[in-house]
Amino acid sequence: xxxxxxxxxxxxDGWELSSTSSTIPSAMIDCTQVESDRTARTIAEATLAFAKxxxxxxxxxxxxxxxxxxxxxxxxGTNFDAIKTNQALRFELESLLPxxxxxxxxxxxxxxxxxxxxxxxxxxxxxxxxxxxxxxxxEAQCKIxxxxxxxxxxFEQASIEKLLPASxxxxxxxxxxxxxxxxxxxxxxxxxxxxxxxxxxxxxxxxEQNIRILNSDSLPIFVVGSSxxxxxxxxxxxxxxxxxxxxxxxxxxxxxxxxxxxxEEPWIDLRRDVLASQDPWRRHRSSIGRLTVxxxxxxxxxxxTFLWRANHYQSLANQYKDKQxxxxxxxxxxxxxxxxxxxxxxxxxxxxxxxxxTDTATDSPESALLILRMIxxxxxxxxxxxxxxxxxxxxxxxxxxxxSTQQDAGKIAAALAGQGFRVEPxxxxxxDGDRIRATLIGAYDANSNNLSNNxxxxxxx
Amino acid sequence: xxxxxxxLPMAAMLVTGMVLTIISWSFYRNAHASANSAADVYAxxxxxxxxxxxxRNSPRIASLEVEPPDRIAARVSAAxxxxxxSPLAILSVDPQLPVRVNRTAYQIRATQVVLQNTTLAQIAGxxxxxxxxxxxxxVRDLSMNRSTVxxxxxSELWNVRLTLTQMIFSPISTx
Numbered sequence: 001x002x003x004x005x006x007x008x009x010x011x012x013d014g015w016e017l018s019s020t021s022s023t024i025p026s027a028m029i030d031c032t033q034v035e036s037d038r039t040a041r042t043i044a045e046a047t048l049a050f051a052k053x054x055x056x057x058x059x060x061x062x063x064x065x066x067x068x069x070x071x072x073x074x075x076x077g078t079n080f081d082a083i084k085t086n087q088a089l090r091f092e093l094e095s096l097l098p099x100x101x102x103x104x105x106x107x108x109x110x111x112x113x114x115x116x117x118x119x120x121x122x123x124x125x126x127x128x129x130x131x132x133x134x135x136x137x138x139e140a141q142c143k144i145x146x147x148x149x150x151x152x153x154x155f156e157q158a159s160i161e162k163l164l165p166a167s168x169x170x171x172x173x174x175x176x177x178x179x180x181x182x183x184x185x186x187x188x189x190x191x192x193x194x195x196x197x198x199x200x201x202x203x204x205x206x207x208e209q210n211i212r213i214l215n216s217d218s219l220p221i222f223v224v225g226s227s228x229x230x231x232x233x234x235x236x237x238x239x240x241x242x243x244x245x246x247x248x249x250x251x252x253x254x255x256x257x258x259x260x261x262x263x264e265e266p267w268i269d270l271r272r273d274v275l276a277s278q279d280p281w282r283r284h285r286s287s288i289g290r291l292t293v294x295x296x297x298x299x300x301x302x303x304x305t306f307l308w309r310a311n312h313y314q315s316l317a318n319q320y321k322d323k324q325x326x327x328x329x330x331x332x333x334x335x336x337x338x339x340x341x342x343x344x345x346x347x348x349x350x351x352x353x354x355x356x357x358t359d360t361a362t363d364s365p366e367s368a369l370l371i372l373r374m375i376x377x378x379x380x381x382x383x384x385x386x387x388x389x390x391x392x393x394x395x396x397x398x399x400x401x402x403x404s405t406q407q408d409a410g411k412i413a414a415a416l417a418g419q420g421f422r423v424e425p426x427x428x429x430x431x432d433g434d435r436i437r438a439t440l441i442g443a444y445d446a447n448s449n450n451l452s453n454n455x456x457x458x459x460x461x
Numbered sequence: 462x463x464x465x466x467x468x469l470p471m472a473a474m475l476v477t478g479m480v481l482t483i484i485s486w487s488f489y490r491n492a493h494a495s496a497n498s499a500a501d502v503y504a505x506x507x508x509x510x511x512x513x514x515x516x517r518n519s520p521r522i523a524s525l526e527v528e529p530p531d532r533i534a535a536r537v538s539a540a541x542x543x544x545x546x547s548p549l550a551i552l553s554v555d556p557q558l559p560v561r562v563n564r565t566a567y568q569i570r571a572t573q574v575v576l577q578n579t580t581l582a583q584i585a586g587x588x589x590x591x592x593x594x595x596x597x598x599x600v601r602d603l604s605m606n607r608s609t610v611x612x613x614x615x616s617e618l619w620n621v622r623l624t625l626t627q628m629i630f631s632p633i634s635t636x
Contacts, residue, residue: 292471292474292475295475295478296474296475296478299475299478299479299481299482300478302482302485302486303478303481303482303485306482306485306486306489307488307489309492309493310485310488310489310493312492313489313492313495313496314495314496316496316499316500317492317495317496317498317499318499320499320502320503321499321503323503324499324502324503324506327503327506327510328506328510330510331510331513331514341502341506342502342505345505345506345509345510345513346509348509348513349509349513349516350632351525351630352512352516352517353512353516354523354630354632355521355522355523355524355525355630356516356519356522366599366601367588367592367599367600368588368601368602368603368623369585369588369589369592369600369603372584372585372588373585376581387607388606389604389605389606389607390603390604390605391603391604391605392602392603392604393601393602394601394602
């Protein structure tokens, strides 16, 4: 069940409060000077009381002004876009109506999209007429959705319900308070939109004069109102006409209820400029509210998602940390796990690489003992020789030996080569007439021979 | 003022929602970065650990600290004892200052030892006693000359000059 709104209607002798619900009786506000602040406060207080007594919502309120309070003009021409802005419209109306552009609010009726419109109707309202009332109601937390001429609500509903044919002239009997009823003459175009609107007294002469002025195209004439009203009016005019029994107040209330439900815009809305300065976003408030809720839901979902993902990643980070601690414990059993595990591992890695790695920047020397062992292993017992001198320096070998023949020196050099030495051809010298002294020079290539790794130092002992 | 007052709860809700979203996004981003960092650190730790295990199975080529002079003297004495070398056979022990090998992370400390009238077996035993892979100690240079003196049973004796070298891993500080 939707909210029930409040309809504040201007009458000839004051303001009437009613609800869009037909079960709630209307209430008159006793005031005569609507311009004064005191009257505005009286209206606001009465509205709050009416809302409270009838469980109505002050956030759904429509202010219907009397037809006498507004000015109507038909702007000819098809240059519609040139004066489409509200400010331009006000200045355009200044030349057509007896009003000051600075002191009015105005709105125009736009034809449905795609339909042809040779002229359009505009309605203006002097801001001083309602400014203090609107301001006071807003201060009292009453949210006025629309300000619409009361008769225009009935016209609009009749157009929606297609009570009247397109391009017609209708006569409406309007009762405003306790005063004598008035007749409002409305001419509509092929889109059922107003092109002329006139108020006159319930006087046959006056009515017929106005009809002749407005009905230059000989449009069909209809009389709209309750049965009593139509009987009263039918007797006053001699022109051919048809009667439609529809209460204009009921039509207006029906249209007001529809507008307050939301989603539709009235033909004419004078809740703008000065009369809407307190709440420029009024028209979009419900959309903004829905958008806000949607955004808040989005924020909530985003928050939840972010926190859930953050928790997941935090859990992953903890798992990796635990694994890292396990690695440290496996690598360094019995040691306390430090806070900076990676730094410790890097430090240990650098040390281990420096102390044990063979692919470091410097060549590690071989033990001279291993080289000596391989030299001795290369010695043969096939022929006598005597070692005089052995010099091993950083894998390089120089050895002086004495032997019987030069060929024996070559055999020893070959034996050394067999042990992994790169040996130069031996230089020999004859000494003491029968002995040959040979100098063997070579270098041990550790990379080409892995015997050193398997050698046993104790073999020499 | 009324409008502002009316819209305040809505605006407060939006601002609160936005702030909470930003905070939770910040949590998420930090946690994501933390998880990525932890994964990288774990992978690096695993690699280092594997390499460390590999290095543990490799022979040592260097020491982490310079052996103090008293330890060198003790090492020479112990090696001589093990090789049945008479103290008179050790003519000199001359430790030198560590020097850096080019621009590498290594230093070398050389200690020259001179022996006289020793047998080949004593030389081998002495050198084996001096060498210690765990502290990067090896005998890199060895120079042997036949002694003019003959040993027992007319065995060969040698005069020896050897260089005991200690490789020390000493990276150059980059700070």
